[in-house]
Amino acid sequence: MTIISGVDRRRVWADEQKRALVAAACEPGASVAEIARRADLRPSQLYRWRRDLAEPVSPGFAAVTVSAEPEPVAGCAVVLELGGAVLRIAANAPPALVAAVVRSLRR
Incomplete structure (x- = not known):
């Protein structure tokens, strides 16, 4: 023992x-x-x-602002503004790439 x-x-x-x-x-x-x-x-x-x-992250929807006069951006399907960063996503962008970039911007 x-x-x-x-x-x-x-x-x-x-x-x-x-x-x-x-x-x-x-x-x-x-x-x-x-x-x-x-x-x-x-x-x-x-x-x-x-x-x-870490602060808890509640699942939900992100706030979306639609402007009356959108800026013309050639070749972009979606424009995201996250924390001061602007992300322009092309219509033919691979979904996996878009998801990875958005995840990296959240950090």
């Missing part, structure tokens, strides 16, 4: 500590593995905290 004694390995992290570690891991050029190692965590824990601390 093996008896394990000593300090319990489970730690309780304050939300401020979690946010600080997640923010450090999200910095450009940061290594999640390095930050996790310095904090004595597994990288998967940081990813879990990032997911848990």
